[in-house]
Amino acid sequence: MKSAWRASFPTDPLWNLRTREIAFGMLNSSHKILRDAGLFFRAENWSLPSVRQMCDKMRLIATWAVEQQMPHDLAAWAAEDWQDYLDHHALTSGTSTLANDVLTIRRLLDFAPLLTGGGLSEDPWPGKSAAEVAERTYTGELSTPSIPPAIWWPLLRAAWFYIDDMAPQILERRDQQAAAVAASAGIRHQTHRARDIDVKLAAWVQDPASLVPVHARDFRGYPAGTVMWSTLSLWLTGGVSQGVFKTGRDSGRHQMRRRMVQQLADAGRVRPVTAKEGRAALGVVDQPVRGRNRRPDDLDAQVKKWLADPANRIPVRRESSVHGPAGExxxxxxESRVFGTVTRANVFTSGTARTRQRQQWVREAITEDRTDYIEDGDLEHALRMVRAACYVFIAALTLMRDSELQEIERNSIVEHYGSPAIASRKVKHDESRPRLKWWITEPVAQAVAVAERLSWHDSHIFATLAPPSGFLPEGTRGRAGFDAFRDIDFFIENINKTLDRTGLEPIPEGLVRPHMFRKTMAIITAQQPDGEIALGIQLKHAARRALANRVTGGYGRMDANWSKEFDNQLELAAARRLVELLKARRQGDPVAVGPGAARLHAGLDKVIKAMDSDPHLQAQIADERMQVSLLRDEFAQLHFGTINHCLWQASTAECQNQLPPEQRGKQPLLGACQPGKCRNSVLTLENAPYWIAEEGDLQDTLRRERLSPPRRESIEIRLTEVQSVTAQFANLQGAH
Ligand code: SF4
Incomplete structure (x- = not known):
């Protein structure tokens, strides 16, 4: 019998299989296979229409997933990806449809144990009902909070301070320490390469040209003819060890080596050398020249030579500590800078008269411009501060997600349409995901470079701080990624602890989490001209802009934290534009015309009077910032426009008459402005070009066009209005 019931499945094979598996699960909700998989549902839990609807929804998700090149493995999707899908669907759907989308996505979690290849590993919207998620998505009010401006700016300044000022010396210390560890490990390593030494010794013994060095004459208790064991040992180990044949060591290997050499000596293949010429005779390479192996006069000369070069910077302790006083x-x-080594020779610190003399030379050479301030304290602590600073700075200025930041690899700075950009992926190690690009500025490139130098990891720039463990597999250096939120808290806490020393501003208390950077920068960017377009591109919402701009607009929507900040910025910008008017007014000139001109003049006169009557303010008259601040207080409600400016006062605002009573009195309605009539309206020379242009247009129209009498009359009325304004501008112009 032919059924009237049909369901359409996705065409993508993987999604098709998933959908069929869920459909069969829903249609057989109490089947043994489900129970065996740990899924317990009521019998006939879902109706046929529910199953069909699920299939339809899956088709849409599958289409989107294929278009977006999402990973095949659903566990690799982030919660943000599912939200992205909902955002995309919200452009064409209402809340009830979106709620059904959420339910369908949750089927991928409900039936995860049943699905070939697995389903979702966690709910993208934990604790939220489908209706709540749908509503939130539909209204565009994505719930990510922003970082308040009071925290944002000091945090960014502190991050930059660490990247630009502190990182070079912290990384230098790290490199010195690493080199010291590597050097000592290298010596041990070479010493213990016993097999290599045995091979070399065997080859040497078999070489018919080899002659065993023996003492040519009695030397310090060694009779003439004794093998020069330590010299031979140094030769075999490239100058590293004298102990390859060490007597007294009960090792079979050592005894065997001695026997091999002794047999040669017993056979008469010897070369008598004096102790003095011993090493040189064999061509033994001495150990690297270190401070401690050199003559005091040479050391003095080297110190003086180094100090004589003004490009060499002297490391100085930034603050007093158990290691020494500040400025020391x-x-x-x-020592390591002067001699280029990391081994300790106490060239400055052995306490002798000579070392004190060297210290004196150094102190005399210290000047501010050749001082490198060095911090004591835990190096790992300092490195963690640098890592956090880089993360904060890059996160704040690129709008990248945490998952994208953690995937930044070495050499990720690329050129994207002629400008520098960072390339990264969104999902860990998923080569199937496209590499996305985010435009960056020069300071961000610097932060990336610092993070790259800081990282031990082979490929990733954000990784564990510890040096690679010897137990890790070849080619694996540390673990990629870190818990950014812990580092951010750590960074803020430590910045606030060290304000005295750094001179930074305190960072107020408040929650700062990785995802909040993106949201905050989105708000700031959206306020710039064309900011929404730039924002769409950086947020990777660009494709969606082709359909509508709700998502980007919603993401960049100002919240309570920032609206005040922008109000302040607007007031400041307005006040800056008033400074020129203030200067002209100081000469006693009228600077504005229009119904509100008297009020503007009175306000400017008040500011001038305040400045002139206060000797302290008078002393700062050249300081524009002071004038800006006074003007901002006086004209907090001034709105600049192209046709006129508005001194906004609700009670006298003509434009409000256009609004329903309950909406009046909140803000100027510039579209309904009555510049020549409203008592809040002022016009300055800045507005003149628009009025003069309109006057010309009206005159042209009247001259050239054949007009109906009513139209002509209305244009003439408008021309009279406009001319009354332009005539006033003429007065202003004449006054200047
Ligand atoms: S009519 Fe124009 S000047 Fe008057 S309050 Fe409205 S916007 Fe301001």
């Missing part, structure tokens, strides 16, 4: 040179760091 950091001697061991200095």
């Amino acid at each position: 040179p950091v001697w061991l760091t200095l």
Whole structure:
């Protein structure tokens, strides 16, 4: 019998299989296979229409997923990806449709144990009903909070301070320490390469040209003819060890080596050398020249030579600590800079008259411009501050998600349409995901470079701080990624602890989490001219803009934290434009015309009087910031426009008459402005070009066109109005 019931499945094979599996699960909700998989539903839990609707929804999700090149593995999708899908669908759907989308997505979680290849690993909207998620998505009020301006600006300034000022010396210390560790490990490593030494010794013994060095004469208790074991050992180990044949060591290997050499000596293949010429005779390479192996006069000369070069910077302790007082040179760091080594020779610190003399030379050479301030304290702590600073700075200025930031790899700075950009992926190690690009500025590139230098990891720039463990597999250096939120808290806490030393502003208390950076920058960017377009591109909402701009607009929508900040910025910008008017007014000139001109003049005169009557303010008259601040207080409600400016006062606002009574009195309605009539309206020379142009247009129209009498009359009335304004501008112009 032919059924009237039909369901359409996605065409993509993987999504098709998933959908069929869920459909069969829904249609057989109490089947043993489900129960065996740990899924317990009521019998006949879902109706046929529900199953059909699920299939339809899955088709839409599948189409979107294929278009967006989403990973096949659903567990690799982030909650944001599902929200992105809903946002996309919200452009063409209402809340009830969206709620059904949420239910369908949750089927991928409900039936996860049943699905081939697995389903969702967690709910993208935990604790929220489908209706709530749909409503929130539909209204565009994505719930990510922003970082308040009071935290945002000091946090960014602190991050930049760490990237630009602190990172170079912290990383230098890290590199010195790493080199010291590597050097000692290298020596041990070479010493313990016993097999290599054995191979080299065997080859040497078999070489017919080899002659065993023996003492040519008695030397310090060694009779002439004794093998020079330590010299031979140094030769075999490239100058690293004298102990390859060490007597007294009960190792079979050592005894075997001695026997091999001794047999050669017993066979008469010897070369008598004096102790003095011993090493040189064998061509032994001495250990690297270190401070401690050199003559004091040479060391003095080297110190003086280094100090004589003004490009060399002297490391100085930034603050007093158990290691020494503030302003004191950091001697061991200095030693490594002067001699280019990391081994300790106490060239400045052995307490002899000579080392005190060297210290004196250094102190005399210290000047502010050749001082490198060095911090004591835990190096790992300092490195963590640098990592946090880089993360904060890049997150704030690129609008990248946490998952995208953590995936930034080495050499990720690329050129994108002629401008520098960072390339990254959204999902860990998923090569199937496209590499996206975010435009960046020069300081962000610097932050990326610092993070890259900081990272031990082979490929990723954000990784564990510890040096790679010897137990990790070849080619694996540390673990990529870190808990950004912990580092952010750590960073803020430590910035606030060290304000005295750094001179930074305190960062007020408040929650700062990785996803909040993106939201905050979106708000700021959206306020700039064409900001919404730029925002859409950086947020990767660009494709959706082709349909509508609700998502980007919603994301960049100002919240309570920032509206006050922008009001302040607007007031400041307005006040700056008033400074020129204030200067002209100081000469006693009229600076504005229009019904509100007297009020504007009175306000400017008040500011001038306040400045002139206060000697303290008078002293700062050249300081524009002071004038801006006074003007901002006086003209907090001034709105600049192209045709006129509005001194906004609700009780006398003509434009409000156009509004329903309950909406009046909130803000100027510039579209309904009556510049020549409203008592809030003022016109300055800035507005003149528009009026003069309109006057010309009206005159042209009257001259050239054949007009109906009513039309002509209305244009003539308008021309009279406009001319009354332009005539006033003429007065203003004449006055200047
Ligand atoms: S009519 Fe124009 S000047 Fe008057 S309050 Fe409205 S916007 Fe301001």
